Amino acid sequence: MVKPQQIDELQLHDHFYLTSGDIxxxxxxYTPRQGYEYSETNRLIHNFKKSVDRKGKKEYYYKEQAIDQIAREIAACFKPIWLQSATLVPIPPSKTKTHAMYDDRMTQVLKGIGTWIGGTCDVRELIVQTENMEPVHLHNDDRPTPDKIRSIYEINEDETSPQPKHIGLFDDVITAGSHFRAAKDLLQDRFPEAKIVGVFVARRVPLF
Known part of the structure; x- marks a missing residue:
């Protein structure tokens, strides 16, 4: 069984866009550049990120299985009262909704949590991405800054009511923390009273 942990002061240098005020x-x-077979987590993330152009092929089963497993693990790691009272928000994927490669895997995870807690969750795509970007894991040497990412993020005003008081901001792997930084700051500006917590399937750990 996985055990949730909070990124602490000693780990902030691994995720340098985070601050001590972030939860x-x-x-x-997750260990980068070590391949699918390195660990259970590496396999899970590999399957979770499997491209949507593989849909309809036998291998796509493993992506669907990963989505279900992650939903189950989140449900087991957090109190149902928080999962049902907070607004659960996915950080947008790299492609816009109109792109053929748009992948709403994190939204699927959040919508699947209710199955495991026997209730419903307030899942909202509060952030819309207005331009396509290359997936971060495909350009490790040229990662976008929070300012760049925020410039293509917008609040989805159709999803803002009722106003959220507690927000869980979800993504698969936290690396530098640039997407979290952009998303949290955008939401905090729009909902200044909301308490925002980042939740990640995995954090990237340094090799050395």
Whole structure:
């Protein structure tokens, strides 16, 4: 069983866009550049990120299985009262909704949590991405800054009512923390009274 942990002061240098005021929880640790077979977490993340152009093929089953597993693990790691009272918000994927490669895997995870807690969750896509970007894991040497990311993020005003008081901001792997920084700051400006917590399937750990 996975055990949720909070990113602490000693780990902030691994995620340098985070500050000591951020509350970020992770369930697992992902090791980059070590491949699919390196660990259970690496396999899970590999399957979770499997491209949507594989849909309809036998291998796509493993992506669907990963989505279900992550929903189950989140449900097991957090109190149902928080999961049902907070607004659960996915950080947008790299492609816009109109792109053929748009992948709403994190939204699917959040919508699947209710199955495991026997209730319903307030899942909202509060942030809309207005331009396509390359997936971060495909350009490790040229990662976008929070300012760049925020410039293509917008609040989805159709989803803002009722106003959220507690927000869980979800993503698969936290690396530098640039997407979290952009998303949290955008939401905090729009909902200044809301308490925002980041939740990640895994944090990237350094090799050395």
């Amino acid at each position: 970020c929880i992770y369930l697992r640790e």
